[in-house]
Amino acid sequence: MGRMTTSTPAVSVRGLRKNYHGVPVLRGLDFDIQRGETFALLGPNGAGKSTTIEILEGYRDRTGGEVSVLGVDPQKGGLDWKARLGIVLQSSGEQGAATVREQLIHFAGFYPNPRDVDEVIASVGLEDKAGSLIRKLSGGQRRRVDVALGIIGRPELLFLDEPTTGFDPEARRQFWTLIERLKAEGATILLTTHYLDEAAQLSDRAGIVADGQLVELGPIDTIGGAEARIPLVRWTRDGVVHEERTERPGEFVARLAAGGEPERLEIIRPSLEDIYLELVARDQPQLATATSAATGKA
Amino acid sequence: MTTHDIATTKTPSVVTPARVLRNGFSRIRYETLTYFRQGDVVFFTFLFPVVMLTIFSVAFSSSNFFGKDAAGHSVSAAAYYLPGMLAAGVLLSGLQNLAVDIAGEKSDGTLKRLAGTPLSVISYFIGKIGRALLTAILQAALLILLARVAFGVALPTAPATWLTFAWVFVLGVATCAILGIGLSALPRSGKSATAVIIPIVLVLQFISGVYLAFTNLPTWLQNVASIFPLKWLAQGMRSVFLPSTLEAAEAGGSWNLSGVAIVLAIWLVAGLLLARLTFRWIRKDS
Numbered sequence: 001m002g003r004m005t006t007s008t009p010a011v012s013v014r015g016l017r018k019n020y021h022g023v024p025v026l027r028g029l030d031f032d033i034q035r036g037e038t039f040a041l042l043g044p045n046g047a048g049k050s051t052t053i054e055i056l057e058g059y060r061d062r063t064g065g066e067v068s069v070l071g072v073d074p075q076k077g078g079l080d081w082k083a084r085l086g087i088v089l090q091s092s093g094e095q096g097a098a099t100v101r102e103q104l105i106h107f108a109g110f111y112p113n114p115r116d117v118d119e120v121i122a123s124v125g126l127e128d129k130a131g132s133l134i135r136k137l138s139g140g141q142r143r144r145v146d147v148a149l150g151i152i153g154r155p156e157l158l159f160l161d162e163p164t165t166g167f168d169p170e171a172r173r174q175f176w177t178l179i180e181r182l183k184a185e186g187a188t189i190l191l192t193t194h195y196l197d198e199a200a201q202l203s204d205r206a207g208i209v210a211d212g213q214l215v216e217l218g219p220i221d222t223i224g225g226a227e228a229r230i231p232l233v234r235w236t237r238d239g240v241v242h243e244e245r246t247e248r249p250g251e252f253v254a255r256l257a258a259g260g261e262p263e264r265l266e267i268i269r270p271s272l273e274d275i276y277l278e279l280v281a282r283d284q285p286q287l288a289t290a291t292s293a294a295t296g297k298a
Numbered sequence: 299m300t301t302h303d304i305a306t307t308k309t310p311s312v313v314t315p316a317r318v319l320r321n322g323f324s325r326i327r328y329e330t331l332t333y334f335r336q337g338d339v340v341f342f343t344f345l346f347p348v349v350m351l352t353i354f355s356v357a358f359s360s361s362n363f364f365g366k367d368a369a370g371h372s373v374s375a376a377a378y379y380l381p382g383m384l385a386a387g388v389l390l391s392g393l394q395n396l397a398v399d400i401a402g403e404k405s406d407g408t409l410k411r412l413a414g415t416p417l418s419v420i421s422y423f424i425g426k427i428g429r430a431l432l433t434a435i436l437q438a439a440l441l442i443l444l445a446r447v448a449f450g451v452a453l454p455t456a457p458a459t460w461l462t463f464a465w466v467f468v469l470g471v472a473t474c475a476i477l478g479i480g481l482s483a484l485p486r487s488g489k490s491a492t493a494v495i496i497p498i499v500l501v502l503q504f505i506s507g508v509y510l511a512f513t514n515l516p517t518w519l520q521n522v523a524s525i526f527p528l529k530w531l532a533q534g535m536r537s538v539f540l541p542s543t544l545e546a547a548e549a550g551g552s553w554n555l556s557g558v559a560i561v562l563a564i565w566l567v568a569g570l571l572l573a574r575l576t577f578r579w580i581r582k583d584s
Contacts (some may be wrong), residue, residue: 059410059414059580079313079417080312080313080414089410094408094411095332095336095406096402097332097333097335098328106328108414109320109321110321110417111415209466
């Protein structure tokens, strides 16, 4: 499909505020998503991720600030604007009385330039289930139908709100491949996820929301700053666990080993998840524990 | 600004009348297909009048208090209840089914998903009303067939009478469907929808001459029922299927077809306004 050649961002958010019944849940967010970029919005439950994404999708009205999505204010977005979006909401409990293929053929008809239904079914790995009623599918399979419905209209901008919840590892890998292909075609993607490896794998940049504010914003490999990425050496001696952060772990370990073989020696490069948990813990002590429990389960 | 222009000139607008209509027909197909895959719904809205007609026809099969036709033959229970059950079917397929169904779609996320697509609300309405019309036609055919084949009810032969049936039926379905869309805003959740809607529908059937002879009701209750469309719908159906000798037993001694047309039309217009004003894909910021 034709790509935009201008540098106007696909999404532009300035000073976004949102109150529910007078209680602020978003306290002034600023970020842009460039065309063709994949942007991950991360943060603990209740931080405001879904509120933000639903404001961008036009589902909720903002209390203050400026928002532009594909050059349109979402509060005034009409059907032509919606035709350029793909929306994968958090999972829902619809009746599912249509088969996978019927559902996709039906939704494809809403869009002016839809993708091929069978190709989309194949791309989410549901070829074997194309003739099955959606209500007979497992949770992970239904989620794949949600993703298929999100991309059927060949969207310029794709919203993915926790898209891989309930996926088995194979389905997640397959989903990642699909997203890489959409990226290669030039789609702009806004992703929220609790799987930090997924965010690291797929996104170009990320913003971390905590308590209604962006506490971090930047390319995925610089989130948290250089300091947060300093490798950690961990070892045990005489039953006591020791940790040391060092830019030169090899040299440090050589010195350490000279004094006798250390037990349980590890050199740890902080993952996005480690950095994220540290960032969130710094800004939101009580929420961070809940999140680490959630990601630990995942 | 220029990027938006490029995008809109590249892809044709999705809101042309032809497209809205085409999606409307696609919705009718989809709605009807998925309707018949929901067993409980099919029973309580589609087959219910058929079951009721059978019960009444069998229970009162030896009764002869339903009046006599011009030739002096007693009107059978099946013949007497057929028009009432046809009216009830229109009410169930239109009002009850759509009100419960849309309230459910609101709370299970169906409408939220549709709200994120370029589907026009008009196409969605066409789908719902079209489905109500299709299922009501099948239901009426089933009722009439059952009455004719199983209970030997004589059907009208004059084309003019069938023409009356056609307009009463179509106007009735349209009015009930629109009112169903409007009433779907009433239940607070999909779970409470049947509990809110079915009592309304049931009370209406009892006071509108579907189960009980209308003129046997106290006058004040007749006056209350005359406000609502079902009484008129049932009356229109009786004018089609009952012998003219029973016309004298109607309120005012007349089928009053112009009254039927006027009241149904008023409710249709009021329902359209109500639906237009109250219908939202989703409740923002609830």
